[in-house]
Amino acid sequence: MKKIFTLVLASLIGGAVALVLYTSFINEKEEKLTNKLVANANIVKTSNLSGVNFAPENALDFTKAAKESVDAVVHVKNTSVKTVRDPYAELYYGRGYGAKKYAQVGTGSGVIISSDGYIVTNNHVVKGATEIVITLNNKKTYKAKLIGKDQNNDIALIKIEANDLPFMTFANSDNVLVGEWVLAVGNPYNLTSTVTAGIVSAKGRDLEGNKNMESFIQTDAAVNPGNSGGALVNTRGELIGINTAISSKTGSFIGYSFAVPSNIAKKVIDDLLVYGNVQEVELGISGGEMNANLSKHYDISISEGFYVGGVNENSGAEKAGIQAGDVITKIDNVKIASYADLTGFLRSKEPNDVVNVTLLRDDSEISLDVVLSKKELLKSKLGFRLEGLSVKELENYKISNGVKITNITNENLINYGVKDGYIITSVNDVAVSSAKDVEQLIADYLGKYVVRIEMINLKGERERYVFR
Secondary structure, eight states: OHHHHHHHHHHHHHHHHHHHHHHHHHHHHHHHHHHHHHHTSOOOOOOOOSSOOOOOTTSOOOHHHHHHHHTTEEEEEEEEEEEEOOHHHHHHHOTTTTOEEEEEEEEEEEEEOSTTSEEEEOHHHHTTOSEEEEEOTTSOEEEEEEEEEETTTTEEEEEOSOOSOOOOOBOOGGGOOTTOEEEEEEOGGGOSSEEEEEEEEEEEEOOTTOSSOOOEEEEOSOOOTTOTTOEEEOTTSOEEEEEEEEEOSSSSOSSEEEEEEHHHHHHHHHHHHHTSSOOOEEOSEEEEEOOHHHHHHTTOSOSOSEEEEEEOTTSHHHHHTOOTTOEEEEETTEEOOSHHHHHHHHTTOOTTOEEEEEEEETTEEEEEEEEOEEOOOOBOTTSOEEEEOOHHHHHHHTOSOOEEEESOOOHHHHHHTOOTTOEEEEETTEEOOSHHHHHHHHHHHTTTSOEEEEEEOTTSOEEEEEEO
């Protein structure tokens, strides 16, 4: 028993001595190593706060932009009166008998652009309205008056009688960058003052199926029914676009939305106020968007830009020296990579504006100043406006010629089913390639002979109409 006690005591004393020696030796070695590492290290200061969330000074903050925007975005209610006819009653009792009228209500958004009550929205938001009612973010309501509208750009200008209103300022949409953060502000599903965030996904977007507007800003900010006419703003709270459409098979937002650039919206508004209609301009050229096939076919070193296939006589382009075969790459230092880029830029300009065109000719870069001229669009005696087709539109319809119908005013044509966007390919079996061709043939035949007009409808099907 005594031997066991002696053995245990010896073990305890030995362990204690070993621990003292280990601690002394190892600590001294680690201290030297630590001092050496610290002496040779870049010391980075860190916060000693525990469990406190905070953001650096340059962190992204949408609160200022949202605050600047929500009070300047309004709810728009459009009431229109529709008439439903009874064809059986009319057959026995005459036209108009048995017809019933009912009110149809639509909603959307709008953006206040001046303190005295001018508001910009989409044309389709107020189209056919017999009454327009505006509700501000503070719940006050006003009846609005339609000042003017432009179907091609889907922009309308309305006004309420009020003063000292919060309003939004226009930014230069040419300076918007892909990847830039943006906010969409509007009233989806009648939910007032809704703000969603996203980035600019693309610029100069040609939205397939939209026959007029071809230069949208594309974003992934959530936009739903009711957002139309609302604001797309940058992080400074400036207006960079008017939300117009969504890409969806369901009718609700599933990924991308589209806005009319602010430069185009502002130009349309200015024209409506000054002239009552939109002053369209042209360079005086025809052609199409560059691509890999054109680049290879014409042995051109680039595959982006606008290829000049022809130059109109006495146009600004001809006077400036632009030639067939040139490729336009920039205008006023704005990149022109597609047809949509070109049309979008021109939609923001006025007649007689001077623009600097950068183009590629025989692999040499040339810069020319061009005076823009007013786009003259012929209005047919049959009650519609005629526009020439772009190369892209000809390719889409797989045709070599044609002229597009817009702004139909002839009620008989509307009753026949003819719609904006139909394409005339021939008149009395004579192929047409310009508005002037159609106008001349109609003038030659109308009132003297039967006029047979062949058209392509919105589904790509051929139809023939006969006029006497």
